Amino acid sequence: MYDMTLSQEEQLMLQSVREYSENVIAPAAKEADATGEFPWDVVKKGIELGLHALPIPEAYGGAGISSVLMSILAEEMSKACAGIATTLGATGLSCYPVLIAGNEEQKKLYFDTIMAGALGAFCLTEPGAGSDSGSVAATAERDGGDYVLNGSKTFITNGGVAGIYTVFATVDRSRGLKGLSAFMVERGRAGLSVGKEENKMGIRASNTTDVVFTNVRVPASHLLGREGDGFKIAMTTLDRSRHSVGAQAVGICQAALEASIRYANERKQFGKPIGANQAIQFMLADMATQTEAARWLVRRAAWLQDQGLPYSMESAMAKTFAGDTAMQVTTDAVQIFGGYGYSRDYPIEKLMRDAKIMQIFEGTNQIQRVVIAGRLLKA
Amino acid sequence: MAKLWVIAEKADTAVELLAWAKELGPAEQLVCLTGNPAAAAAAAVQGADRVLLFSGAARPEAYVPDWLALAQREEPAAILLGADRRAKEIAAALAAGLDAGLVSDCVQLRQGEGEGYYSERYIYGGLALLGETTTRRPLLATIPAGKVTPLPARAAVAVENMSGTRPDPVRLVELRPQPSVSALTEARVIVCVGRGLLKQEDLRLARDLAAAFGGEIGCTRPIAEERRWLPEKCYLGITGQKAAPELYITLGVSGQIQHMSGVRDSKCIVAVEKNDAAPIVEAADYTIIGDLYEVTPQLLAALKDQGGGR
């Protein structure tokens, strides 16, 4: 029933991504994390491989891969560096509103820009509108054949490095959620400026900034769907991309698990490897079991999506469980490494810092639980 | 009894190959073919019964058609060559022409049962030793230097000059001498650095240690080919330099088989390695588990205190 066997092409794609992750991402991860500088060389290589454009269908120049494969690839990249995986993944995220609501010309414009090598950014969150998308304050005012956008977006992944944005703004604040609308905005539009860059705890290789819109004029043809479709588009987008966040969390778990196993074998205390102690063994067993459980929740949600079956509760479960698991597993990894785990000279504490965001972004794990409970009680 | 051939461009290769040929059992004639007068002269006093000196070409590769025609007439039972890149090309061209087997980088060769020769060579990056017996003659083999003692000198045989014009379809434009064979093959002590070395300037640590032991510095393939911190002639491994020093010291070398194969004949291997699960621990005589940045200075200090390494 759940046949997730990869085709030969899919295996080759995984092989390419593995090579990229191990040989290009991994060597750059430590420095990008330490300096917070955007690793353009590494990202450009990922763009060349098409890894920023995973959701784009073949008809629009993408590789048109399944959600299951997308989650496998995201896991692989995140295992090497969750920050760089986030940069590439966020471009994919920004494509979903166009994929969901765009017409042919809009898809062509947006996807051509991405396939030509641009990063994308999904601009929903505002200082006053995090989990509560209904309180978006950015406005889009119709003016002849144009819309004029005003407002400020915050915590935008790729905010300062994207070439094109999908932006959520309200055409009528009084209509609340029903006024929310989605637009495509190119980087070069007058009035679009990049605000302050966040100095983050984790995923420091990724670029997170404010994006400020001051009388930014876009043609009416840049409205995705109709006025008022924004909330639906945003929620569908988050539903569809959620498994990728779960997959990133699993990648972090896997990195922490593998490092812990190696260390348990290498590190000797009292004349034997620390892995000889049951205390460590049980921790490793739990870490491995939780990682495996998270992985298959994620893949099943992706599989449901590929089959055209309902998946939003399952993807919420997958994201929540994988995010919480990443936090737990990386905390345990730091514990196994002891003082070395706490030291910035060793790669373990980075995993713990990177893991934390997995419980927060693209819908906090609390909001996910609201979604899950809502679904349970509706039935 | 059969004729045995050696083909060599260098004098020391020629005399070593003659010693190998002698080991193959009684032969009707040991013949040395070369394009180099110095190799011809050495072969004439150190084992060859017949020496053919070819001339008329800028590169020894151009003699292949002559050697092939001669081999078809004389039917040597075995043809031995050195294991340098030029010789390997010549050997392969001859083997194709004779429809014969060719053992590359042969480490063991002896008469087998019947007409066959038994050979050994390493495969899978040095992970395994393959033993084979040839099923027909001639056998061709390329043999790395340094494994045998040349035969004692005796009265020279005459060198036959085989002059002529040898057209070479590959035209020599220029040869930029730049010996890629480093001092490593001769060194008594080698200090080898691997990926565990974090910065190029830290090579100083390895250089200091090599100096303290009166040795040379070497490296693993990634250090030379990927990071390019040291010239390629410094890299040791199955596809790089091979060495068999008295003492081989590694700093931050994990001990991949492709590397260790190049130094497997070292008399004593000492490793400084952080990871006590690294393969080097199994491949070394002594491993100090520790950070090379802490251990190396300690080693240097101890050597200095005790009046140097030698």
Add this chain to the structure above:
Amino acid sequence: MRFIVCYKWTLDEEDIRVDRETRALALDHVRQRISPYDRNAIECGVRLAEEQGGEAVALSVGGPEVADSLKDALSRGPAHAVWVGCPELSGADAAAVAKTLAAAVRHIGEYDLLICGEGSSDYYNQQTGPRLAALLGIPAVTSVSGLTLSGRVLRAERKLEEGLEIVETDLPALVTVLPDIGEARIPNLKQILAAGKKPVVRLTPAELGLGPEALEPRARRESLLGTVADRKRIVLRGEGAVAELLTKLRAEGRC
């Protein structure tokens, strides 16, 4: 122009385990891959085709397992692939492989340059390329670290033990390349997708007129033993480690 690149589908020796007691090799669960130097060769052919116009063709010889390599090879840029296969070619020796390649090249017909990796990662015989050139009667240039084409003239840099040899020869010719020739690309997702749609010609040695005698090996395998380093394997740690090491080395007369 047509550039034919020969590649070998080899066992990844990283996956091979040696039993320390019996010295037997565990070859099951060993993945296969395009021999690393051959990836550089493919890259070289593809770049030349882009630069000079024309096409790169991937050519491989081997047993049924080679089927798994074709999309991988094609994702690296060649326009199409030719595979000569039969079970007897699994693990065939260099003599048999070169003869089969020569027959395949003759079957392909027109070509300008043949490109091989310097040696394969499994056997590293370094002889298939020059054997192939000899069988076809074309010039061979081995150990090439750089090359340029101007018209029908190939200029190549050979990295030899005694130095760098610069040579020229006329096409058609054969080169064996070192990794210096150019880093092999990581195939991107679209190249992988496109690879599945490229044509593959599958031939057997019999179709090329090669009888069983042509594939007969020139030697009989007697033994294959994993290498086990005969070392002391003494592990030293902690404060006294350095002093202890030097004491031992002095006792052995090593320093």
